[in-house]
Amino acid sequence: MAKVELSGLSKVFPGGTIGLDDVDLTVNDGEFIVLVGPSGCGKSTLLRIVAGLEEPTKGTVAIAGVTVNDLAPQLRDIAMVFQNYALYPHMTVEENLGFSLRVQHHPKTDAAREVNEAAHVLALEPLLERKPKALSGGQRQRVAMGRADRDVDRTRHTRCRSHRRTGGQGSKVLCRVCS
Numbered sequence: 337m338a339k340v341e342l343s344g345l346s347k348v349f350p351g352g353t354i355g356l357d358d359v360d361l362t363v364n365d366g367e368f369i370v371l372v373g374p375s376g377c378g379k380s381t382l383l384r385i386v387a388g389l390e391e392p393t394k395g396t397v398a399i400a401g402v403t404v405n406d407l408a409p410q411l412r413d414i415a416m417v418f419q420n421y422a423l424y425p426h427m428t429v430e431e432n433l434g435f436s437l438r439v440q441h442h443p444k445t446d447a448a449r450e451v452n453e454a455a456h457v458l459a460l461e462p463l464l465e466r467k468p469k470a471l472s473g474g475q476r477q478r479v480a481m482g483r484a485d486r487d488v489d490r491t492r493h494t495r496c497r498s499h500r501r502t503g504g505q506g507s508k509v510l511c512r513v514c515s
């Protein structure tokens with residue numbers, strides 16, 4: 337986990353809809369927070385900006401002390417679970433959890449071990465052979481969380497741009513993957 341700091345964050349969409357208006361928020365390393373508010377108040381917009389899927393009109397996003405406004409989403413070491421969970425319906429829980437590891441060409445034994453660890457932590461062990469349609473909403477959400485965490489490309493982070501920005505290998509600020 338890393339500290340996330342949002343400063344003066346605003347988003348005005350084309351057409352003039354205000355998505356966010358001057359938001360300041362600090363989430364400390366290891367802190368768990370919940371954004372609560374009425375439909376349309378800007379929760380998804382805020383998360384999309386942190387993940388890099390939306391550009392703020394004003395303000396800055398810093399992760400682990402590094403301003404990431406100009407950093408592409410895949411270089412931010414952020415995982416996001418979407419409201420529809422984005423699971424592959426034709427794959428089992430096990431295949432969904434391991435999909436990104438296969439795409440990243442992780443050795444099979446390492447991938448299997450990581451999938452088993454994730455299944456244990458998320459209490460999905462008895463459900464590994466099931467497909468998403470045979471899961472409850474909460475179970476689907478846990479699979480989506482497990483998959484999102486594996487979506488972070490660990491191979492990419494051997495050349496982590498955050499590191500280069502903060503002084504290369506001697507940097508004190510390391511992302512979760514590289515540290």
Ligand SMILES: Nc1ncnc2c1ncn2[C@@H]1O[C@H](COP(=O)(O)OP(=O)(O)OP(=O)(O)O)[C@@H](O)[C@H]1O
Pocket residue numbers: 349350351353354355373374375376377378379380381382
């Ligand atoms: N791409 C877009 N173009 C124009 N307006 C948008 C766009 N995306 C979101 N908005 C508007 O920005 C505001 C904030 O939307 P956002 O999706 O962040 O709300 P939310 O708090 O996540 O809502 P919900 O709880 O219903 O999911 C809303 O008024 C929404 O209509």
